[in-house]
Amino acid sequence: xxxxxxxxxxxxxxxxxxxxxxxxxxxxxxxxxxxxxxxxxxxxxxxxxxxxxxxxxxxxxxxxxxxxxxxxxxxxxxxxxxxxxxxxxxxxxxxxxxxxxxxxxxxxxxxxxxxxxxxxxxxxxxxxxxxxxxxxxxxxxxxxxxxxxxxxxxxxxxxxxxxxxxxxxxxxxxxxxxxxxxxxxxxxxxxxxxxxxxxxxxxxxxxxxxxxxxxxxxxxxxxxxxxxxxxxxxxxxxxxxxxxxxxxxxxxxxxxxxxxxxxxxxxxxxxxxxxxxxxxxxxxxxxxxxxxxxxxxxxxxxxxxxxxxxxxxxxxxxxxxxxxxxxxxxxxxxxxxxxxxxxxxxxxxxxxxxxxxxxxxxxxxxxxxxxxxxxxxxxxxxxxxxxxxxxxxxxxxxxxxxxxxxxxxxx
Numbered sequence: 001x002x003x004x005x006x007x008x009x010x011x012x013x014x015x016x017x018x019x020x021x022x023x024x025x026x027x028x029x030x031x032x033x034x035x036x037x038x039x040x041x042x043x044x045x046x047x048x049x050x051x052x053x054x055x056x057x058x059x060x061x062x063x064x065x066x067x068x069x070x071x072x073x074x075x076x077x078x079x080x081x082x083x084x085x086x087x088x089x090x091x092x093x094x095x096x097x098x099x100x101x102x103x104x105x106x107x108x109x110x111x112x113x114x115x116x117x118x119x120x121x122x123x124x125x126x127x128x129x130x131x132x133x134x135x136x137x138x139x140x141x142x143x144x145x146x147x148x149x150x151x152x153x154x155x156x157x158x159x160x161x162x163x164x165x166x167x168x169x170x171x172x173x174x175x176x177x178x179x180x181x182x183x184x185x186x187x188x189x190x191x192x193x194x195x196x197x198x199x200x201x202x203x204x205x206x207x208x209x210x211x212x213x214x215x216x217x218x219x220x221x222x223x224x225x226x227x228x229x230x231x232x233x234x235x236x237x238x239x240x241x242x243x244x245x246x247x248x249x250x251x252x253x254x255x256x257x258x259x260x261x262x263x264x265x266x267x268x269x270x271x272x273x274x275x276x277x278x279x280x281x282x283x284x285x286x287x288x289x290x291x292x293x294x295x296x297x298x299x300x301x302x303x304x305x306x307x308x309x310x311x312x313x314x315x316x317x318x319x320x321x322x323x324x325x326x327x328x329x330x331x332x333x334x335x336x337x338x339x340x341x342x343x344x345x346x347x348x349x350x351x352x353x354x355x356x357x358x359x360x361x362x363x364x365x366x367x368x369x370x371x372x373x374x375x376x377x378x379x380x381x382x383x384x385x386x387x388x389x390x391x392x393x394x395x396x397x398x399x400x401x402x403x404x405x406x407x408x409x410x411x
Contacts, residue, residue: 009060013186017064020081022147023088025140027060031092031130035059037287041188042097043259046313047251048192055091058187063088065179065201069172072205073215078148083169086161087179093126095282096291100259104267105279106342111272113280124163126283131159171215176372176380177204177232185238194245197238203231209375216373217380225375233386236369240390248363254315254403257361262306263291266299316359316403323399335398339364358402365397 006024009017019027026032035056039045045052066087070080095101102122105112112119115129134141134155144151160166164174172179185199207228209218217232219225246252267275282291295303309315324332338348339362349360369391372380381387 011057011061011064013061013183013190014064017060022081022140022143023063023084025143026085026088026136029136029140031135032056032059032088034285034287035091035094037289038094038096038098039288040184041192041246042099042288043255043310044192044246044249044252046255046310046315047249048194048246051188051192051246053187053191055094058183059088059091061183061187062090062173062179065182066172068201068205069179069208070169073168073172073208073210075169079169081147082154082158083161083172085158086169086173089131089158090127090162090173090180091123092130093123093128093283095123095126095279096286096288097259097263098123100256100263101279101282101291103256103260103342104263107346108264108267109343111267111275111279113276113283115280120280120283123283128159128163130284131155131162167213168210168215171371175215176369177208177235181235181239185235185242188242188246189238192246194242196241196245198234199238200231200234203227204235207231211373211375212377214373216375218375220375229374229380229384229387232372232380233384233390236387236390239369240394243365248399250318250321250401251315253361253363253401254318254359255310257359257401257403258306258310258316261359262295262299262303262310265303265306266295266297269298269300316405319358319402319404321399321401324396327398327400332396332398335362335400336364338362339398352402353405356402357405359405361401361403363397363399363401365394369394 006019006021009019011017033056036054038055039051040053040055040058041048041051063084064087067080067084070083075083105121109119109121112121114120115125118125120126132155134144134151141151144154148154157166161169162173164170174180182199182201182204186201189195189199207217208215210216217225217228219228267278270278278294286294292307296307299307327335338345345362349362352358352360369387370379370381374380374383376383381391
């Protein structure tokens with residue numbers, strides 16, 4: 001149960017979302033408010049005009065769903081509050097236009113910023129660091145001290161939960177059937193107008209239990225087990241269709257590749273130390289408009305031309321696309337290996353770009369559902385032929401796209 005309700009926020013997906021006093025002060029803090037300037041789907045709105053919702057809205061929705069899951073699982077009151085905070089803060093370290101920036105880091109490891117003495121490769125490290133340092137204002141710290149006794153300890157634990165550790169709490173935020181995925185599937189569908197696959201939150205909640213200290217699907221060879229499996233399969237199908245329709249749309253891929261090229265162009269004109277410092281700001285301070293302004297100011301004519309094309313919906317047209325249905329197995333395997341190694345991927349794509357006069361982009365399936373267990377101590381994909389098929393489909397999901405570019409645009 002949410003303690004000491006301060007107010008309620010009206011949400012187009014979940015309706016009324018109650019917040020307690022600690023959550024209220026954290027929501028009003030600068031790190032969380034920054035998320036209002038970062039679109040959940042990046043530049044997907046160029047193809048789906050309604051998809052301009054933000055990570056702020058998604059964070060509120062994840063907090064709400066995490067609380068519902070925790071309440072259904074009958075967790076103690078303090079654990080419910082912690083998991084709600086983890087849901088609220090789980091995207092705190094996302095960069096502006098996050099996936100483009102993280103692509104740059106993978107492709108250019110020499111400019112990965114140092115975080116506590118280690119190279120940061122993605123938003124997860126920044127999320128951990130921000131939550132742990134809890135820059136949410138004195139009022140939030142005082143309430144955390146009053147309610148939990150130790151603000152430092154509370155936010156250190158919340159950071160662990162948000163990263164998916166500390167089962168079963170972490171599984172509510174990071175897992176095959178987690179609050180994060182439930183909210184973004186519902187929210188992205190609502191705003192984009194793309195409804196492929198069913199996400200029935202009530203059925204998903206009813207399918208989850210805590211068994212041997214972990215969240216598992218309920219039932220052992222009975223009707224409840226069958227319905228739990230059906231709810232899980234339905235969500236996995238929705239997620240697979242979501243990526244195909246939104247993330248892997250050719251126009252979205254073209255715009256993402258254009259943005260990546262423009263951002264690398266701007267960063268290449270800085271020395272390494274300056275680039276590292278600026279990238280850290282991307283994850284801590286920048287909003288989407290800030291990052292686009294950075295590219296405009298620091299990039300050359302090529303970068304600015306790419307930004308202008310993106311701004312006015314003039315993506316580079318697709319010339320050819322080859323996927324798992326047309327690529328030979330050995331080529332698929334090679335491309336899959338290349339896609340996982342950023343520097344190798346950059347070299348490969350840039351070489352093809354120069355050879356064919358095309359902007360080249362490799363896409364590979366991600367988030368393969370492999371962690372959800374059943375109450376019979378098996379894995380969902382072992383007991384469900386449909387889930388096993390989805391795992392196989394996502395595992396072999398690889399494509400290489402060629403977008404025709406003019407002579408003035410090159411890496």
